[in-house]
Amino acid sequence: MGNLGIDIGGTFIKYVYKDEEGEKKGKEYVRDVIQRNDLNGFLEKVLEIIKKFNPEKVGIAVAGLVDKKEGVITESPNLKILNNFPLKSKLENLINIPVFIENDANLAALGEWRYGAGxxxxxxxxxxxxxxxxxxxxxxxxxxxxxxxxxxxxxxxxxxxxxxxxxxxxxxxxxxxxxxxxxxxxxxxxxxxxxxxxxxxxxxxxxxxxxxxxxxxxxxxxxxxxxxxxxxxxxxxxxxxxxxxxxxxxxxxxxxxxxxxxxxxxxxxxxxxxxAELGEFSGAYGSLELTQQNTI
Ligand SMILES: [Zn+2]
CATH class of the missing domain: 3.30.420.40 (ATPase, nucleotide binding domain)
Incomplete structure (x- = not known):
């Protein structure tokens, strides 16, 4: 079993999954559900990606201020539907595996350090x-x-x-x-x-x-x-x-x-x-690295 790194943006959700056999990456279009303010539709998209890989742990990068202790996105200018939403606990209850959340620019830095120009x-x-x-x-x-x-x-x-x-x-x-x-x-x-x-x-x-x-x-x-x-x-x-x-x-x-x-x-x-060397996937790679640094 492997780990999954996800980067949630205003237009796409990008992801990288890594296990002993290698890496798989991709992206899903989400601008329509975000523009409709459809929180359930949006969560459905995130869950679809997670269920596809059945990972041990999930790391998530989100634009905006993320309260690490509570796992709540407090201010997200481009993802207003997630403002004050307890994404970590909500997902952990639904999928029953550990979920780690961080700001996307922080995780882009972590991804570039581990896999890219750093x-x-x-x-x-x-x-x-x-x-x-x-x-x-x-x-x-x-x-x-x-x-x-x-x-x-x-x-x-x-x-x-x-x-x-x-x-x-x-x-x-x-x-x-x-x-x-x-x-x-x-x-x-x-x-x-x-x-x-x-x-x-x-x-x-x-x-x-x-x-x-x-x-x-x-x-x-x-x-x-x-x-x-x-x-x-x-x-x-x-x-x-x-x-x-x-x-x-x-x-x-x-x-x-x-x-x-x-x-x-x-x-x-x-x-x-x-x-940068990882292009639009640096945040997803950083989320993946976040799961690898967090051992439970
Ligand atoms: Zn300013």
Whole structure:
């Protein structure tokens, strides 16, 4: 018998199952049930995946703040149907096997450390750039989840006092600059035109100046975040993951050159900046690793 790692997102549930025979991974579309606010339909989808593999343990990654002690998702901006829902106890009652739950960005960091770009590293930090900006830290093989499970909310450190409004309601958060909506706003303030982040990246890849300059500015803000992380953790690797990086990898080199001027020389010397290797499955791999680290 093996273990199952699940990553619950607003559009897909992704999973990786691993036993002595090998790995199986896949994804299920769930946007329709989420948009209908159909909690039972959603749980049915999760149960279908679990029953297909009949695992010994299940790990689950969820976007939002997860109360580790209670197994309750307390604030999930993209999965509102799960707000204040006791997912852990509900599933454990239904399937009678241990269920472990963590924030998805934390588990993406754990997955990249164990199976991806952070393999063999002592202090591995992972940033997930998407609709929001998530972060996770693995220190000597241990996920830093915090007392309640909400450590490394790196998207919501302040980089500009009284700065741009963030989706969390605060002002000047790193996420308000370094996220898909952050990029859209950088472009809007430059051109007075609204464009979707995907379109901006496409235009930058075609060599259009406004889009390229917007991504350069985006990388400059990212470098401020990377500087803070470097000064706090002195990590040997920071991994950048998510669609924005995958589609415009130049961000890595641009932010690294800004970081060189911002950070202390000593921690910069020993830092490697990398792009994630597990793509959209890093959270599912992290959930799998979570089951393997938790022995009962
Ligand atoms: Zn914020």
């Amino acid at each position: 393999r063999g590293k002592n202090i591995s930090i992972c940033l997930t750039l998407g609709t929001g900006l998530g972060g996770g830290a693995v220190l000597n093989g241990q996920l830093l989840s915090g007392v309640s499970g909400s450590a490394m909310e790196i998207g919501h450190i302040t980089i500009v006092k009284d700065g741009r409004q963030c989706h969390c309601g605060r002002h000047g958060c790193l996420e308000a600059y370094v996220s898909s909506y952050g990029l859209e706003r950088i472009y809007f303030l430059k051109t007075d035109k609204y464009k979707d982040s995907g379109e901006i990246i496409l235009e930058a890849n075609e060599g259009k100046e406004d889009a390229m300059e917007s991504l350069e500015e985006f990388s400059e803000y990212l470098a401020v975040g990377l500087m803070n992380i470097t000064h706090i953790f002195n990590p040997d690797v920071i991994i950048l993951s998510g669609g924005i990086i995958e589609n415009y990898p130049l961000i890595k080199d641009m932010s690294l050159s800004y970081l060189k001027h911002l950070a202390f020389n000593l921690p910069f010397r020993d830092l490697e900046l990398k792009v």
